């Protein structure tokens with residue numbers, strides 16, 4: 001079983017960026033613990049601040065991997081191109097958010113990618129990614 005985690009813009013700054021919203025844990029540290037929790041699953045990680053690189057990664061893994069966890073960051077709210085990429089691949093994509101986007105500014109309440117995704121997990125901190133893995137392995 002292969003799961004690809006894709007993080008979009010500014011998520012490379014986790015532990016530095018707006019800690020009251022996103023927490024103080026570095027994603028790479030979290031990832032080490034996540035891989036230990038699921039030793040039987042191959043978990044790949046990719047982060048980019050560039051929209052086209054997120055699309056390239058979706059296309060690269062989207063016909064062979066078991067699932068994708070995608071936190072598209074602010075592109076969630078703006079990117080038809082990422083929504084189209086998700087619709088174009090076979091692998092199910094779970095939309096992930098660390099914060100509860102519905103408790104935040106109105107512009108974060110709209111996701112252009114949700115309708116192309118299998119489901120959405122939002123608001124559980126970094127635990128949203130673990131719940132995303134659970135959603136893939138239990139379905």
Ligand code: DQA
Pocket residue numbers: 009010011071072073074075076096097098099100101108
């Ligand atoms: C986010 C929420 C988005 O609105 C924001 O632009 C992000 C992070 C989250 O994980 O809570 O960059 O996707």
